[in-house]
Amino acid sequence: xxxxxxxxxxxxxxxxxxxxxxxxxxxxxxxxxxxxxxxxxxxxxxxxxxxxxxxxxxxxxxxxxxxxxxxxxxxxxxxxxxxxxxxxxxxxxxxxxxxxxxxxxxxxxxxxxxxxxxxxxxxxxxxxxxxxxxxxxxxxxxxxxxxxxxxxxxxxxxxxxxxxxxxxxxxxxxxxxxxxxxxxxxxxxxxxxxxxxxxxxxxxxxxxxxxxxxxxxxxxxxxxxxxxxxxxxxxxxxxxxxxxxxxxxxxxxxxxxxxxxxxxxxxxxxxxxxxxxxxxxxxxxxxxxxxxxxxxxxxxxxxxxxxxxxxxxxxxxxxxxxxxxxxxxxxxxxxxxxxxxxxxxxxxxxxxxxxxxxxxxxxxxxxxxxxxxxxxxxxxxxxxxxxxxxxxxxxxxxxxxxxxxxxxxxxxxxxxxxxxxxxxxxxxxxxxxxxxxxxxxxxxxxxxxxxxxxxxxxxxxxxxxxxxxxxxxxxxxxxxxxx
Amino acid sequence: xxxxxxxxxxxxxxxxxxxxxxxxxxxxxxxxxxxxxxxxxxxxxxxxxxxxxxxxxxxxxxxxxxxxxxxxxxxxxxxxxxxxxxxxxxxxxxxxxxxxxxxxxxxxxxxxxxxxxxxxxxxxxxxxxxxxxxxxxxxxxxxxxxxxxxxxxxxxxxxxxxxxxxxxxxxxxxxxxxxxxxxxxxxxxxxxxxxxxxxxxxxxxxxxxxxxxxxxxxxxxxxxxxxxxxxxxxxxxxxxxxxxxxxxxxxxxxxxxxxxxxxxxxxxxxxxxxxxxxxxxxxxxxxxxxxxxxxxxxxxxxxxxxxxxxxxxxxxxxxxxxxxxxxxxxxxxxxxxxxxxxxxxxxxxxxxxxxxxxxxxxxxx
Numbered sequence: 064x065x066x067x068x069x070x071x072x073x074x075x076x077x078x079x080x081x082x083x084x085x086x087x088x089x090x091x092x093x094x095x096x097x098x099x100x101x102x103x104x105x106x107x108x109x110x111x112x113x114x115x116x117x118x119x120x121x122x123x124x125x126x127x128x129x130x131x132x133x134x135x136x137x138x139x140x141x142x143x144x145x146x147x148x149x150x151x152x153x154x155x156x157x158x159x160x161x162x163x164x165x166x167x168x169x170x171x172x173x174x175x176x177x178x179x180x181x182x183x184x185x186x187x188x189x190x191x192x193x194x195x196x197x198x199x200x201x202x203x204x205x206x207x208x209x210x211x212x213x214x215x216x217x218x219x220x221x222x223x224x225x226x227x228x229x230x231x232x233x234x235x236x237x238x239x240x241x242x243x244x245x246x247x248x249x250x251x252x253x254x255x256x257x258x259x260x261x262x263x264x265x266x267x268x269x270x271x272x273x274x275x276x277x278x279x280x281x282x283x284x285x286x287x288x289x290x291x292x293x294x295x296x297x298x299x300x301x302x303x304x305x306x307x308x309x310x311x312x313x314x315x316x317x318x319x320x321x322x323x324x325x326x327x328x329x330x331x332x333x334x335x336x337x338x339x340x341x342x343x344x345x346x347x348x349x350x351x352x353x354x355x356x357x358x359x360x361x362x363x364x365x366x367x368x369x370x371x372x373x374x375x376x377x378x379x380x381x382x383x384x385x386x387x388x389x390x391x392x393x394x395x396x397x398x399x400x401x402x403x404x405x406x407x408x409x410x411x412x413x414x415x416x417x418x419x420x421x422x423x424x425x426x427x428x429x430x431x432x433x434x435x436x437x438x439x440x441x442x443x444x445x446x447x448x449x450x451x452x453x454x455x456x457x458x459x460x461x462x463x464x465x466x467x468x469x470x471x472x473x474x475x476x477x478x479x480x481x482x483x484x485x486x487x488x489x490x491x492x493x494x495x496x497x498x499x500x501x502x503x504x505x506x507x508x509x510x511x512x513x514x515x516x517x518x519x520x521x522x523x524x525x526x527x528x529x530x531x532x533x534x535x536x537x538x539x540x541x542x543x544x545x546x
Numbered sequence: 547x548x549x550x551x552x553x554x555x556x557x558x559x560x561x562x563x564x565x566x567x568x569x570x571x572x573x574x575x576x577x578x579x580x581x582x583x584x585x586x587x588x589x590x591x592x593x594x595x596x597x598x599x600x601x602x603x604x605x606x607x608x609x610x611x612x613x614x615x616x617x618x619x620x621x622x623x624x625x626x627x628x629x630x631x632x633x634x635x636x637x638x639x640x641x642x643x644x645x646x647x648x649x650x651x652x653x654x655x656x657x658x659x660x661x662x663x664x665x666x667x668x669x670x671x672x673x674x675x676x677x678x679x680x681x682x683x684x685x686x687x688x689x690x691x692x693x694x695x696x697x698x699x700x701x702x703x704x705x706x707x708x709x710x711x712x713x714x715x716x717x718x719x720x721x722x723x724x725x726x727x728x729x730x731x732x733x734x735x736x737x738x739x740x741x742x743x744x745x746x747x748x749x750x751x752x753x754x755x756x757x758x759x760x761x762x763x764x765x766x767x768x769x770x771x772x773x774x775x776x777x778x779x780x781x782x783x784x785x786x787x788x789x790x791x792x793x794x795x796x797x798x799x800x801x802x803x804x805x806x807x808x809x810x811x812x813x814x815x816x817x818x819x820x821x822x823x824x825x826x827x828x829x830x831x832x833x834x835x836x837x838x839x840x841x842x843x844x845x846x847x848x849x850x851x852x853x854x855x856x857x858x859x860x861x862x863x864x865x866x867x868x869x870x871x872x873x874x875x876x877x878x879x880x881x882x883x884x885x886x887x888x889x890x891x892x893x894x895x896x897x898x899x900x901x902x903x904x905x906x907x908x909x910x911x
Binding site: 139396 | 548549550551560563564568569571576577588591592593594595597599600601603604605607608609610611612614615617619633634637641660716717720721722723724727730731732733741742743744745747748749750751752753754755757758800803804806807810879881882883884
């Protein structure tokens with residue numbers, strides 16, 4: 064028989080008296096014979112032995128162990144039901160030197176918090192989770208837990224748990240063992256002294272792994288609940304030892320603590336002065352050499368519309384970017400979502416010499432219609448005297464409006480001639496610039512340089528030139544329309 | 547710093563990092579996904595944390611953990627995700643944890659669609675979670691305000707130890723406008739109450755539990771006093787051409803922008819209209835609304851909802867001044883012309899009378 068030491072003192076990681084309790088500050092709130100007292104003690108001893116009391120943050124769950132902070136003289140965070148692994152994740156991520164221990168019961172972890180435990184484990188969060196499984200909801204008065212044995216009568220399974228109605232006891236360790244990331248998974252039991260001594264080792268190992276910077280460590284503790292089970296403590300212990308162990312199995316399911324590598328320490332945070340650069344707020348993406356004042360009075364309310372994939376949004380963005388650089392107030396508002404992937408797409412662009420009230424363009428003075436449906440949809444709302452550029456060889460007969468200036472050019476075909484269908488939008492931009500003189504060429508070129516892939520930059524310049532040329536060829540002598 | 551053409555959702559993240567945000571926990575959802583996408587790029591660059599959570603429930607509880615650890619942290623979502631986060635809002639407020647959540651509203655209820663709406667007002671401003679709490683809510687109307695109000699939201703969150711929501715809509719989130727970001731980056735020292743896993747903070751406890759009714763009442767009264775203090779000190783609004791206005795339009799976010807255009811259209815028609823745009827939705831600018839009621843004949847509230855903020859306008863006015871309401875929903879937005887038509891229809895008395903000039907013209911003609 065293994066030798067053992069009787070410990071007469073309480074662990075350092077416990078408070079001497081429990082001042083956070085309203086009364087009976089010399090004893091815990093747990094019932095006689097409850098396993099939580101034992102598990103708490105084993106955990107406190109592990110914290111002591113590993114010398115991590117100052118660094119420990121205990122994540123307190125909802126359930127009987129909700130008041131862990133009464134007892135543990137460590138940093139304490141009490142969280143919502145089942146969410147301990149989520150909160151633990153964040154504490155550990157932001158305070159990697161801390162030792163974060165989530166302590167949860169079966170309702171908390173195996174029912175309402177199933178998603179949180181699985182995903183924390185799957186991310187391999189380097190935390191420690193102690194899962195106390197007593198097969199029942201204790202705090203709320205004995206309702207069925209996901210881990211309640213089949214046939215057991217509870218407050219919510221009065222005829223006994225029936226697999227057909229309530230399913231089977233959930234084997235959490237086995238579920239977690241199907242994941243790649245966890246380092247340590249063990250199910251222990253409080254069924255007898257020998258098992259308790261083994262549980263002490265497992266709990267210590269699970270904390271030690273974290274101290275060493277290894278990954279996710281999980282210990283499930285099969286634990287008695289004599290009060291709700293309506294058993295004498297000794298009887299309850301025997302039930303754990305015989306019945307619970309038979310249902311769940313007591314074993315180490317995984318121990319990779321020897322081969323697991325400590326996680327690399329996070330790189331030092333950059334200097335605050337570096338942040339604007341790291342946020343892409345300077346060097347190239349900001350507008351260098353932007354004009355301080357708008358060169359002319361302008362109020363362009365532009366609607367760009369076409370099929371998804373025709374570069375509708377990009378055309379609008381180039382206009383806005385070039386407008387900003389030219390010193391105008393600008394706004395760009397896209398249609399978004401599935402419309403980007405198929406079907407129609409449109410955006411609203413405004414350039415003005417004054418502050419822009421609404422970025423929504425309900426009465427455009429420029430319509431850039433890259434397909435016929437867009438022309439039909441938006442032509443009726445174009446302001447009198449406005450400009451319409453249409454991607455087609457001619458304006459459909461029933462779309463002609465005499466009070467707006469309309470030009471049809473086969474921009475897609477022209478783009479093919481330039482070298483790529485996808486620059487049809489830029490050919491159209493060239494025509495718009497030629498028609499209106501709204502923006503200087505160098506502002507547009509600078510915007511293109513920032514926005515398009517360098518591979519397409521020369522092609523875009525050619526497309527721009529082609530658009531200007533075609534518009535000149537197509538329009539009357541006083542082709543500079545202005546807006 | 548130079549102005550940069552920036553998407554609303556991206557502006558939030560850049561402003562947050564400059565304000566010292568070092569953790570982002572979120573779940574993708576249109577039209578808010580660019581927030582998570584930008585955060586996944588910029589937070590690690592800034593030495594911070596980004597985690598794509600398994601759900602919004604997990605994300606908001608990660609915020610709870612991050613805030614408890616004394617880190618400025620944030621999340622972003624849209625209606626369906628914000629609904630899932632309501633549990634967390636309640637716990638955050640109860641445990642007095644500061645953090646910032648951006649809600650880029652889309653149409654609902656249910657899955658609805660991804661187009662812009664303002665239907666989350668009640669769940670965010672009134673609080674969709676349980677218990678006596680409020681969230682502080684700021685409502686940007688431009689990309690510049692997405693940045694500026696996010697910065698302010700972090701300060702408010704810390705000052706009041708409470709979650710703060712940046713409530714915008716799909717338009718503001720998706721559009722691009724020039725932004726001038728804060729010139730200097732900051733990282734505030736962690737608060738003394740935080741649990742940071744060290745000797746200094748070992749005795750600290752973050753919790754929303756007060757078992758004794760008297761203690762719980764004391765706690766609730768303390769929260770209540772904080773919210774009253776916010777109402778005294780933090781109200782923000784924009785007043786636009788209200789000095790001589792007979793009709794006061796009220797709208798927030800993108801609607802505020804549309805209403806500015808409508809004010810110009812209406813004034814060109816000779817109708818004396820002004821705009822009050824709430825910038826804080828909680829605390830709500832009730833007093834400024836009452837002040838305007840001294841001279842205005844009526845209020846006209848416009849929302850992208852079937853009428854949520856309008857209740858707060860009515861509460862502020864307590865029946866003293868008529869309040870009319872106009873809305874588009876489902877992802878539609880009224881144009882300035884629509885608002886003008888509504889005004890003309892609703893307030894025929896405010897239309898300029900047939901003027902003498904016209905009669906003269908007839909006479910001379």
